Amino acid sequence: xxxxxxxxxxxxxxxxxxxxxxxxxxxxxxxxxxxxxxxxxxxxxxxxxxxxxxxxxxxxxxxxxxxxxxxxxxxxxxxxxxxxxxxxxxxxxxxxxxxxxxxxxxxxxxxxxxxxxxxxxxxxxxxxxxxxxxxxxxxxxxxxxxxxxxxxxxxxxxxxxxxxxxxxxxxxxxxxxxxxxxxxxxxxxxxxxxxxxxxxxxxxxxxxxxxxxxxxxxxxxxxxxxxxxxxxxxxxxxxxxxxxxxxxxxxxxxxxxxxxxxxxxxxxxxxxxxxxxxxxxxxxxxxxxxxxxxxxxxxxxxxxxxxxxxxxxxxxxxxxxxxxxxxxxxxxxxxxxxxxxxx
Numbered sequence: 396x397x398x399x400x401x402x403x404x405x406x407x408x409x410x411x412x413x414x415x416x417x418x419x420x421x422x423x424x425x426x427x428x429x430x431x432x433x434x435x436x437x438x439x440x441x442x443x444x445x446x447x448x449x450x451x452x453x454x455x456x457x458x459x460x461x462x463x464x465x466x467x468x469x470x471x472x473x474x475x476x477x478x479x480x481x482x483x484x485x486x487x488x489x490x491x492x493x494x495x496x497x498x499x500x501x502x503x504x505x506x507x508x509x510x511x512x513x514x515x516x517x518x519x520x521x522x523x524x525x526x527x528x529x530x531x532x533x534x535x536x537x538x539x540x541x542x543x544x545x546x547x548x549x550x551x552x553x554x555x556x557x558x559x560x561x562x563x564x565x566x567x568x569x570x571x572x573x574x575x576x577x578x579x580x581x582x583x584x585x586x587x588x589x590x591x592x593x594x595x596x597x598x599x600x601x602x603x604x605x606x607x608x609x610x611x612x613x614x615x616x617x618x619x620x621x622x623x624x625x626x627x628x629x630x631x632x633x634x635x636x637x638x639x640x641x642x643x644x645x646x647x648x649x650x651x652x653x654x655x656x657x658x659x660x661x662x663x664x665x666x667x668x669x670x671x672x673x674x675x676x677x678x679x680x681x682x683x684x685x686x687x688x689x690x691x692x693x694x695x696x697x698x699x700x701x702x703x704x705x706x707x708x709x710x711x712x713x714x715x716x717x718x719x720x721x722x723x724x725x726x727x728x729x730x731x732x733x734x735x736x737x738x
């Protein structure tokens with residue numbers, strides 16, 4: 396063969412078939428149009444010549460680009476975005492699709508321009524992904540073709556979404572602490588602008604109620620290390636009354652601050668107090684001393700399931716639907732939690 400990419404015409408000549416027969420076999424439309432024996436000859440010829448259909452040409456014939464657009468609010472600064480994008484990209488590649496990513500630059504940014512631009516570039520479907528769990532007003536352009544939300548929800552409730560099961564995560568984190576014998580558990584951290592906070596607190600309180608324990612104290616703070624330090628420092632101060640058995644922190648960064656406050660107060664973790672995080676932030680939760688017990692957010696899974704839902708709808712020519720899929724947040728046990736101290 397010449398030193399060039401083999402063509403469908405080359406396969407047709409090698410198999411003794413027509414060019415149209417090769418096209419039908421390669422596109423999956425041969426049954427009923429091409430005899431089984433000829434189909435086998437064409438596939439054998441394609442394998443011998445190492446022929447594969449050109450994806451762009453095939454897409455143009457089918458009016459498909461085989462590209463999925465992903466618009467994010469702040470991928471560049473998020474410690475979790477890489478997992479979500481990798482999950483979507485790997486799932487898409489497994490079905491012969493390419494992902495194209497546009498970063499809007501921040502949660503307050505208008506994503507309309509990026510959605511419209513990707514649509515002009517003929518992506519087959521769109522994923523709108525956010526760094527933190529939020530309820531959003533969906534841009535109109537997202538409703539004009541197959542689209543799914545990842546880590547966010549449609550305020551109107553009419554678009555499908557893939558989100559973490561935060562209530563279950565909050566409940567299972569608290570159940571872990573209760574199973575270790577902790578009875579006075581305090582929640583600290585979390586800003587009110589993120590939907591995850593109230594959902595995790597609902598799970599926290601539900602676990603306490605199911606165990607016959609009184610409602611847990613909720614200490615308001617932010618999401619960062621210094622927020623956790625200040626909140627925990629006040630909790631651990633002797634003048635503020637009995638110290639809790641354990642603290643359940645809104646994020647791993649808050650939990651890192653609580654670890655520092657415990658060390659400053661001369662407390663052993665987990666000997667004197669257990670500290671529970673949330674997120675499983677890479678290079679943080681596994682790098683503290685001791686390592687943080689935490690709930691892992693399913694970012695890779697959100698990206699993967701979002702891409703698979705779009706591709707399934709495209710391949711079956713079906714509607715995506717408005718269902719919300721909840722993904723489990725697995726418990727990751729490390730050294731920051733242990734049996735309750737005995738008086």
